Structure formats: structure tokens, C-alpha cells
Amino acid sequence: MLPNVTVNPAAEKFMRRMVRFSGHGDGAGFRLTVSAGGCSGYSAEFTVEGAPLAGDEVLAVGDLKVFLPAESRLMLDGVTIDFSDTPTASGLTFFNPNAGACGCSSSSGTSAQPPGVAKVDISSIRRN
Template structure:
């Protein structure tokens, strides 16, 4: 199912595409949410072989972002970006549902 409530930025799509090309995997980034981290929930990223039947799928520049239904409740409306800075390079989630976050940007609270 396609839905515009989750967005992969062009810079994140380019990074996923580059990683997929190096590893020989499909250009599919899975975003999931797990309990833990500094603020209660933390984001998990990984390459997926294929979307699962119940996943929400969003596509940018030929790269798919997939999220399971349970995680989607916590990340609906998000933008996944790839940011490079002096501190390093990382995928970053801009989450309008988060009421609090941590300095590292990898965990949040709702």
C-alpha cells in the first residue's frame, strides 16, 4: 500500500541507493521503532529484501522506504533524511509525533 504519510528525502534515497549498490541488495530501507533509547523509543534502520504484505511503502527516486503497521503508529507523517555533519553522517527522522527527543536524535517520546 502506498501512502504519502511517510517520506524519504532525496538525500536519504541517494544514500540508500549507494549502500544497496555496494552490498548487492535491493534499494529498500526498513524503518522500525523499538522500545528503549534515551527517551523511550528508538529508531532502527536496515536494508530489506522486499516489503512485507502489511508494510506501508513510500518511494523516492526509485528507493523504497518500508514501515510495519505497529511502527507506523509512531512515525506517521515523518520525513527520513540523511544528514552529514562534522559529527558524522546518519539517517535522521523528523517526527511530528515526538513530544521529546534526545541529543543523539535516535530516540524519542510520544
């Protein structure tokens, strides 16, 4: 079952560009793997694949295909995905309105994310 997830226009634009410039062709999609971990509760990786892998479900964002494995579907329910581009970092961000504040004290004053927000840097891109 597909999650109730919102993909904001900036994140959609980023995903579309990744797919378009991947060279995988018309059936390609953006594969997003999200698991539990990290201060914000999310650890994520993304790739562009020519087709969904076994067990993936396809989330249609317009004509963009987002391939989601089972664990990702569970983690993304109720989450808003956006894209942030600042002078110091660029990447997808995940906002979960139901997540609590981080209590691990690993945040460094100026770069701390609001509660329930995870950032996935462009450096996490893997090429298969």
C-alpha cells in the same frame, strides 16, 4: 495504510546507496524499523532486504522501495526523515513536529537534539 512521511533528498540518497551496494538486486529495498524508545521517542534500525517481509508495506520514494513494518508505519506518520553527516556522527534523523521536548536530562550539552529529532547512527546497520 502508508504514513504521511517526508523523505528529504539527503536521506533518499543514503537509502539508495545502501540498496545499490547491498548486492540484493532489483527487488531490494530499504527496510526501516522504528519503535517507541529513547529520549526523542524513537528507536530505529535499518537493513537492506531482497523483498518486503510479511506484514511490510512498501513506501515508494521515486523508484526507491522503503519497506515499513506495521509499528514503523504508525510511528512515522507526520515525520520528516533526513540524513546528517558531521565530523563526529553520520546517520538518519527523524523530525516529528508534534513531539515535545525531552525532560530526562540525559542530553549532553553540545550533542542534544532539538525536540522531536531522533538520530540513527550508521552503526545501527545490520546485515542479514
